[in-house]
Amino acid sequence: MSILVVGSVAFDTLKTPFGERTKILGGAATYFSLSASYFTQVRVVGVVGEDFTAEHEAVLTSRGIDVRGIERASGNTFHWGGEYGENVNEAQTKFTDLNVFENFVPKIPDAYEDSKYLFLANIQPELQLDVRRKMPRVALVGGDTMNLWIDIKRAELLETLQQVDILLINDGEAKLLASDHSLVRSAKKILTMGPRALVIKHGEYGATIFFGDGSHPFRAPALPIAEVHDPTGAGDSFAGGFVGYLAKAGRVDDATIRKAVIYGSVMASFNVEDFSLNRLKGLSPAAIKQRYREFKHLTHFEVDEEF
């Protein structure tokens, strides 16, 4: 079943311990789409500028992603500059040129209206809510946000969260949103704000999904990776694998959600192995299947009959 994703399509200029790259393809919607494209049909709503070439577009279309919702505006594409030090868990922003993204108003093509899944990547909460309202018939809504919106648009964000089924954020965002130092207490508080499930991403330590109905949480580790070349887009790749698998399965039972968290972790683990979308654009189903098995091996232990 198809997924509509709204979010940034962007260029990144960045430096990591493995090198420097200038104006490489990035953006939350781009990472999400490529990742989810291995599971189901993806449709993108976003905006790019005149510097977005046919070659950039081909990264999406060659994976069968529907780009009719990517508007072309005059000016340049959103451009982010950042640097990761030896501790790749923390990015230092060098510049944020919003460019055409500054006045972005999402427009949903008629052909997208039958999308069954919606992912609201990290954009202003009012725009997320607007898109959500234009898609009243979707079966499931996933969403992301960031510290900036939690700080300066809290009221708007809280209104948006009422309309989100599964929120995917990181540790720091969860604690800021809940105003609490405990991750577990933060999760409990956030689950009273609207979402019925909350995925908290712990970076190199993995992710935990908490449920509002009192079901037990599920915790997945990240794959221990010695050489993280570029962590940009790891969270969006996770979201793409997670929502992508849920859409493919067409179910949201406990076993399916657990597998979806693992597929999210699988896609994030691939993404950080190279810059930009380099790793995500050429994966094979066999490679994804093999890495899923690696996660199984990483975490599996027997029940104990001896104790």
Added chain:
Amino acid sequence: MSILVVGSVAFDTLKTPFGERTKILGGAATYFSLSASYFTQVRVVGVVGEDFTAEHEAVLTSRGIDVRGIERASGNTFHWGGEYGENVNEAQTKFTDLNVFENFVPKIPDAYEDSKYLFLANIQPELQLDVRRKMPRVALVGGDTMNLWIDIKRAELLETLQQVDILLINDGEAKLLASDHSLVRSAKKILTMGPRALVIKHGEYGATIFFGDGSHPFRAPALPIAEVHDPTGAGDSFAGGFVGYLAKAGRVDDATIRKAVIYGSVMASFNVEDFSLNRLKGLSPAAIKQRYREFKHLTHFEVDEEF
């Protein structure tokens, strides 16, 4: 099979978001022993002062722990003072009164010489090595250390590590020991220093065991706990459950080691629920078994045949 543990028996005066306590029973060897006592026979080598009462000793002996190796010296018992803020992952040391621990020279009772397992809790590396040499026939040696020794006794520590089979340290210690910012690269480096297995403890995110023979790592999450009353001794409780289960099983195959990591996590999860040894001293096998099942539920996902 019995375990000999050498390490501190101490008093802690501490403050956590859940309250303050003065001169409560603590110490690495104490936490380790109580935890391991649910799995096998434990023997302690340590030193206490005149302020260590029969009541304190009974916390150990009531769990069947052999305390003949705990020397009584004139003076006061080692006393640590510290505080945990809202972020319970970090302790702030207020004072460290070594007292009788300052001139501690481990003496091993004859009756302990047939111990099959040895755990060198966090004490000066030269003392660890001395004990290790006095126990040449043990089947397996586990060890711990801390930043202080990595900084000021690196040469002595590296010599000791040659004699340790499984090292159990936390993220910060591993990175400091390996002089590397990457956890996975640090693990690889440490596995060339002597130990054939390395458990890195990630606090609230769990633990990973890495192997020197190239076997795949195993990663266990920590149980998400909303109310960590007192994190003191979590690492030592983990070590007690881990080595305790290995000693009970009498095997070190892959499946057994994975279970041991989970039992370590189980015991640490109990320990942080209350101050001092309050939680560890009155557990039932049924409670331990039940929590092991909770870890299984927390991490279990099905293999996927659909992708």
